[in-house]
Amino acid sequence: MATAAECASRGLRVCVADPALDRDWPNNYGVWIDEVEPLGFADCVDVVWRESNVVFEDAAPDALPNVTLSRPYGRVDRRRLKKRLVDTCNTGDTTLLTKRVVDVDGTSVKLDDGSSVQACVVVDATGFRRKFVKHDVAFDPGYQVTYGALLKVEKHPFPLDKLVLMDYRDEYIGDDQEMRKRNERFPTFMYVMPISPTKIFFEETVLVSRPGAESADLEQRLKKRLRESYGIEAFEVLESERAAIPMGGMDPVMPQRVVGCGATASCIHPASGYMVARALEVAPRVGAALAAYPKWAEARNAAERGEPSAVFDDLSATAWQATWPSDDRRQRDFMHFGFELLCVLNPRELRDFFTGFFRLPDALWEHFLSWRLSGAGHVWMGGLVWWSCIPKRFMLPMLVNSLPHLLDKLVVPFVSRGGDVIGPHTPYTEARWRPEAYYAYLADLREGLAARGHTTESNPEPASTMAEPIAEPVSR
Numbered sequence: 001m002a003t004a005a006e007c008a009s010r011g012l013r014v015c016v017a018d019p020a021l022d023r024d025w026p027n028n029y030g031v032w033i034d035e036v037e038p039l040g041f042a043d044c045v046d047v048v049w050r051e052s053n054v055v056f057e058d059a060a061p062d063a064l065p066n067v068t069l070s071r072p073y074g075r076v077d078r079r080r081l082k083k084r085l086v087d088t089c090n091t092g093d094t095t096l097l098t099k100r101v102v103d104v105d106g107t108s109v110k111l112d113d114g115s116s117v118q119a120c121v122v123v124d125a126t127g128f129r130r131k132f133v134k135h136d137v138a139f140d141p142g143y144q145v146t147y148g149a150l151l152k153v154e155k156h157p158f159p160l161d162k163l164v165l166m167d168y169r170d171e172y173i174g175d176d177q178e179m180r181k182r183n184e185r186f187p188t189f190m191y192v193m194p195i196s197p198t199k200i201f202f203e204e205t206v207l208v209s210r211p212g213a214e215s216a217d218l219e220q221r222l223k224k225r226l227r228e229s230y231g232i233e234a235f236e237v238l239e240s241e242r243a244a245i246p247m248g249g250m251d252p253v254m255p256q257r258v259v260g261c262g263a264t265a266s267c268i269h270p271a272s273g274y275m276v277a278r279a280l281e282v283a284p285r286v287g288a289a290l291a292a293y294p295k296w297a298e299a300r301n302a303a304e305r306g307e308p309s310a311v312f313d314d315l316s317a318t319a320w321q322a323t324w325p326s327d328d329r330r331q332r333d334f335m336h337f338g339f340e341l342l343c344v345l346n347p348r349e350l351r352d353f354f355t356g357f358f359r360l361p362d363a364l365w366e367h368f369l370s371w372r373l374s375g376a377g378h379v380w381m382g383g384l385v386w387w388s389c390i391p392k393r394f395m396l397p398m399l400v401n402s403l404p405h406l407l408d409k410l411v412v413p414f415v416s417r418g419g420d421v422i423g424p425h426t427p428y429t430e431a432r433w434r435p436e437a438y439y440a441y442l443a444d445l446r447e448g449l450a451a452r453g454h455t456t457e458s459n460p461e462p463a464s465t466m467a468e469p470i471a472e473p474v475s476r
Contacts (some may be wrong), residue, residue, distance in 0.1 A: 001089070003282075005086075005283070007286075008089045008094045008126050009287070012287075013093045014094050015096075016089065017099045017101050018099075019099060020098075022098055028203070031073070031079070031276055032072070033045065033048060033074050034071065034442060035277035039280050043073035044077050045075060045076060046074075046076075046077035048075075050070075050449050052069075052162065052163045053196075054068075055356060056169070056351045056354070057168075064076060069358070070446065071362070071442065073165070077458065090163070099111045104122050107303050108311060110156075118304065118306065119303065119313055122257070123260075127263045130252070130257045133252045133264050133265070142208040142248050143212030143247065144206060144273040145215055145244050146204065146218065146241070147240070148202065148240065149239065153235045154198065155197060158194040164191065165191065167190040167191075168187070179224070182213075182342070183330075183347060184251075185209075187347040188213075190204055191205055204218040204221050207342060208248070248340065248343075251266050259323070260323065267279060270336045270339035271335045271368075285322040289319060289321070290315065293315055299312065327421075330417050331378055334375065334379065335403050340405040341401050349394060352391050353394065355389075356390035359389040360381065361435065362439075367438075371429075372433045373429065374427055
């Protein structure tokens with residue numbers, strides 16, 4: 001929808017085929033506010049937390065230190081975001097079809113009702129199904145598996161202005177040896193969004209594993225953790241959700257006639273599972289690149305006649321290049337390497353890893369999660385994590401687990417991408433993300449949130465808990 005909206009707003013003729021066009025998007029999605037605010041989507045966040053907590057272990061003399069992250073975080077308002085994108089499409093020359101695409105043959109897109117549409121560029125947004133984008137190697141992802149529930153409780157113990165990004169404690173398992181064994185194979189953390197004094201969202205999450213964990217097991221862990229760690233025994237489930245997000249895996253063939261979008265183009269962050277803000281960031285690049293293409297008249301004439309033309313391949317290559325510039329692909333190479341490491345770490349090693357990760361200078365870890373480090377910047381960050389931040393007891397496991405993937409997942413792909421390896425703003429992709437500029441921007445953002453007071457619930461519908469927007473809507 002974001003890509004369609006960007007193309008439509010630039011005067012291109014667009015058709016969207018979506019069998020779920022008239023339904024709400026499922027599940028809860030979180031974003032860092034400094035990701036969506038520069039893109040003009042701050043008004044599509046309905047609840048905001050000014051800080052986030054990362055909890056590793058219960059307090060003890062030898063416990064790993066817990067971390068407070070001073071980076072505002074928000075929950076995506078699924079209804080508002082979808083409505084805004086649909087409305088933007090409708091202001092242009094856009095056809096919205098509540099239909100499913102069943103085949104793509106050259107420039108002809110066949111729909112499930114037997115009709116077809118002729119297109120100059122076909123964009124595949126079928127997510128992890130990857131129905132029309134081709135790969136030259138088997139797709140072998142790991143999976144971030146979650147079970148989440150929005151609960152109504154009498155009262156919960158969490159402050160309303162702090163998100164719990166990760167609670168990696170496992171003391172709640174107690175003497176349940178079967179659950180502890182499963183946790184060794186599939187370590188989980190709890191993700192907590194306090195919405196109001198009586199409404200709160202919990203999500204038990206396996207960061208990444210291959211193969212994927214069972215969501216039924218995560219549901220059991222969530223209920224046990226509620227009782228043992230948080231003292232919550234009585235609750236009403238307002239919503240529940242299950243997800244298995246494919247992460248990592250090799251890139252699709254680039255370029256090719258069908259253009260990938262979002263998960264189909266491997267835009268899911270391989271080390272975290274985030275994608276919403278990334279999709280919103282890439283869409284304007286694709287829209288601008290396609291709108292600027294100089295041979296649209298030739299492409300349209302060929303499409304109307306149903307004739308093959310090299311211009312279609314050229315158009316697709318233009319969109320692919322906007323989606324994945326060379327250094328963006330190097331960023332993903334490093335993330336993919338990190339993903340392979342995360343797949344094999346046990347609970348203690350994961351806690352050690354994130355202790356080191358969040359000891360990095362804020363700008364490094366924040367921009368790593370937001371695709372703002374250059375390829376070279378990722379290597380520099382990795383060196384800092386390894387040599388300066390990770391507890392010494394973790395050095396050997398990290399080395400042993402990294403070696404099998406170092407050459408084929410990092411070194412060979414990294415040096416083969418072409419383009420500028422160093423970049424003009426190393427280690428950051430843009431000058432505005434350098435610490436001195438970024439920290440000042442982040443301080444202004446937090447000050448604006450503080451001036452408005454922390455968000456409060458004002459809509460009783462559990463699917464869309466509305467709060468005051470954190471910024472005025474930005475005109476497109």
